[in-house]
Amino acid sequence: MGLTKGLLCNMLEISSTAGWISTSISVLLVTLVVVLRNWNWWSYAPSLQKGQAPLPPGDMGWAVVGHMLDFLRAFKSQEPDTFIGNMIKRWGRVPLYTTHLFGQPTALATTAESIKQVCMNGTVFKSGWPKATRTVLGRKSFSVLEGDEHRRLRRLTAQGLQGQEALKAYIPRVEELVKAKLTNWEALGQFKLVEKLQQFTFEVITYVFMSYPGGPQAQELLHDFELMVHGLRAMAINIPGFAYYKSLKARKEVLKKIQAILDERRATKTANHGDVLGSLLEMQDENGSHLTDEEIIDTMLVFLIAGHQSSTFSIMWAMIFLQRHPEALKACREEQLRIREARDPGEPLAYADFRSMNFLNDVIDETLRIVNVSPFVFRRVTETTQIEGFTVPKGWFVENWFRAVHTDPEVYPEPYAFKPERWKTFRPKAGQFSPFGLGNRSCIGIELAKMEMSIFLHLVILDYRWEPIHPNAPVRYLPHPQPVDGCLINFSRL
Numbered sequence: 001m002g003l004t005k006g007l008l009c010n011m012l013e014i015s016s017t018a019g020w021i022s023t024s025i026s027v028l029l030v031t032l033v034v035v036l037r038n039w040n041w042w043s044y045a046p047s048l049q050k051g052q053a054p055l056p057p058g059d060m061g062w063a064v065v066g067h068m069l070d071f072l073r074a075f076k077s078q079e080p081d082t083f084i085g086n087m088i089k090r091w092g093r094v095p096l097y098t099t100h101l102f103g104q105p106t107a108l109a110t111t112a113e114s115i116k117q118v119c120m121n122g123t124v125f126k127s128g129w130p131k132a133t134r135t136v137l138g139r140k141s142f143s144v145l146e147g148d149e150h151r152r153l154r155r156l157t158a159q160g161l162q163g164q165e166a167l168k169a170y171i172p173r174v175e176e177l178v179k180a181k182l183t184n185w186e187a188l189g190q191f192k193l194v195e196k197l198q199q200f201t202f203e204v205i206t207y208v209f210m211s212y213p214g215g216p217q218a219q220e221l222l223h224d225f226e227l228m229v230h231g232l233r234a235m236a237i238n239i240p241g242f243a244y245y246k247s248l249k250a251r252k253e254v255l256k257k258i259q260a261i262l263d264e265r266r267a268t269k270t271a272n273h274g275d276v277l278g279s280l281l282e283m284q285d286e287n288g289s290h291l292t293d294e295e296i297i298d299t300m301l302v303f304l305i306a307g308h309q310s311s312t313f314s315i316m317w318a319m320i321f322l323q324r325h326p327e328a329l330k331a332c333r334e335e336q337l338r339i340r341e342a343r344d345p346g347e348p349l350a351y352a353d354f355r356s357m358n359f360l361n362d363v364i365d366e367t368l369r370i371v372n373v374s375p376f377v378f379r380r381v382t383e384t385t386q387i388e389g390f391t392v393p394k395g396w397f398v399e400n401w402f403r404a405v406h407t408d409p410e411v412y413p414e415p416y417a418f419k420p421e422r423w424k425t426f427r428p429k430a431g432q433f434s435p436f437g438l439g440n441r442s443c444i445g446i447e448l449a450k451m452e453m454s455i456f457l458h459l460v461i462l463d464y465r466w467e468p469i470h471p472n473a474p475v476r477y478l479p480h481p482q483p484v485d486g487c488l489i490n491f492s493r494l
């Protein structure tokens with residue numbers, strides 16, 4: 001009896017200790033979940049004063065990672081717009097949402113009006129690229145500079161990139177390069193379009209910027225560039241094996257090569273080769289000062305990166321859409337044929353030809369709208385401000401989510417349908433069509449990009465046919481949207 005009682009007591013004691021332990025564990029777990037769930041909010045959401053507009057609706061997800069996993073899940077699926085779609089479902093359709101992305105407290109601007117207000121206010125909203133991007137691009141690069149320094153560099157480089165005179169000078173070389181590439185592709189018959197277009201756009205940009213010879217030398221430089229670009233969106237972990245480490249190493253190689261070109265031009269006193277590098281070497285601002293080597297090299301890096309990646313994917317998707325829409329391809333062919341027939345046989349393309357490619361221009365705009373090569377851009381908030389009835393606190397970041405506007409059915413009916421004809425009558429208001437950004441940091445290469453795309457498409461449409469081997473290949477959206485097979489195509493002359 002005594003023994004049974006003792007056993008019972010022991011069992012009760014054990015079970016009450018176990019109960020206590022399990023209750024404690026549960027309390028701990030719940031506390032941990034509450035802390036992890038609110039950490040970002042406690043750390044970054046300011047307490048608002050009476051009368052101050054509310055923060056945009058939303059939440060900041062889990063500690064440190066925020067909503068990064070939701071973002072990656074959406075962009076690694078075939079439906080990247082579910083990321084914003086889920087916010088709309090949860091919080092309603094509003095111009096701004098609170099979230100936490102890329103390790104930063106963030107307001108997502110998702111309407112034309114909110115995007116316009118952010119992009120047009122360069123005083124409050126400064127460049128806000130993550131650390132890895134800033135380091136890889138360099139501290140004197142466009143993407144990092146602000147205020148007068150940024151304006152000065154923009155003004156200086158624009159001379160070599162914008163306006164008829166600058167573009168006219170590049171047309172013959174780009175046309176020649178396209179023709180050589182297309183002949184070479186025809187001989188190959190089958191290849192990955194992404195790979196070949198990367199080589200083409202890189203040769204164009206290295207030619208325009210530094211008269212770089214094409215062929216193996218450009219391919220070697222491209223290889224270093226590709227490594228460098230991988231680190232742009234990586235975590236800033238500078239340890240062997242990590243993308244960021246490899247990227248910084250490749251950056252050193254690229255710097256050496258560009259520095260060698262600078263040194264040679266100075267030594268031989270042949271600065272001006274009619275390219276952008278020549279202009280950068282000779283340029284003086286109103287105070288008579290020249291750019292430093294660091295400024296020139298960092299500028300070149302940003303241009304060489306910005307100038308070939310986006311153009312590659314834009315040309316590739318225009319080709320895919322045209323192949324999927326025979327009626328648009330036919331209309332394009334007819335337009336391009338009229339332009340060719342108006343020239344003497346063998347006469348090179350002229351600036352006026354490129355300006356008269358109206359339907360092709362609509363095809364390009366529609367491609368840029370659907371594809372969203374740059375789906376969003378970052379800004380840093382330097383002063384607490386109010387946008388569309390919401391407070392955006394100092395220290396936060398804003399992501400201008402162009403993609404949300406470009407796929408908004410209220411702005412673009414049937415937003416996922418490829419309809420170049422919509423551009424005949426549609427005149428977008430500021431913020432409704434921003435594939436090249438908006439405001440003081442908008443793309444400086446827009447004219448060059450459009451010219452390069454138009455010349456390429458003009459020639460390929462007139463003389464070639466192409467067909468994807470896997471027409472239903474899934475799309476990989478990061479870092480840039482592309483079919484997972486690299487867009488493997490059969491390519492032949494018409």
Ligand code: HEM
Pocket residue numbers: 142143154161302303306307308310311314373374377378434435436437438440441442443444445446448449
């Ligand atoms: C289809 C092709 C292209 C697309 C879709 C594109 C898109 C963009 C976008 C969205 C921005 C704005 C970034 C921001 O707001 O923070 C931008 C900036 C920029 N782009 Fe492009 N781009 C293209 C081609 C080019 C080319 C060919 C060049 C070089 C000649 C270039 C050079 C630049 C530079 C230097 C900036 C930074 C401007 C600044 O910070 O002031 N881009 N681009």
